[in-house]
Amino acid sequence: MKTQINTLVNGSSHVIGQEQVAGTNNKIRSEIGNMVKAENPEVMAIKVKGIELLGRAQWSVSRKSVTWNFGLSIEEYIALSGGKFGVSPREGKNKPYLTISGTCEVCIGCGNSSYYIPESWVEILY
Numbered sequence: 001m002k003t004q005i006n007t008l009v010n011g012s013s014h015v016i017g018q019e020q021v022a023g024t025n026n027k028i029r030s031e032i033g034n035m036v037k038a039e040n041p042e043v044m045a046i047k048v049k050g051i052e053l054l055g056r057a058q059w060s061v062s063r064k065s066v067t068w069n070f071g072l073s074i075e076e077y078i079a080l081s082g083g084k085f086g087v088s089p090r091e092g093k094n095k096p097y098l099t100i101s102g103t104c105e106v107c108i109g110c111g112n113s114s115y116y117i118p119e120s121w122v123e124i125l126y
Helices: 026-039 074-081
Strands: 043-048 051-059 066-071 097-101 106-110 113-117 122-124
Touching: 043 066, 043 097, 051 074, 051 097, 074 106, 074 113
Parallel strands: none
Antiparallel strands: 043 051, 043 122, 051 066, 066 097, 097 106, 106 113
């Protein structure tokens, strides 16, 4: 079974559906992040609130930092964000996404808006 990030807690004040709480210790977050990097070097399959997504890893030149990028439909973005934050009435302007950083912080965005979502919502699949 893949290493999971759903035990991590984001301590930011901008986490959808979560009161501001103390976040997971950086040492623990780094240890889990290193295992996730090793297990998902190129792609990552996840399930978030019942939505299955497949994302690609984007590594820095030094291969020390990585971000997995997942494209979202407008409907998926609205389901995850709980609203239409950043959704433009001009369809061509909308590029909703979800990213997972190498430290396992999960962010969703659309247009100029971005927010964290709780890591507890994410299940890393195969």
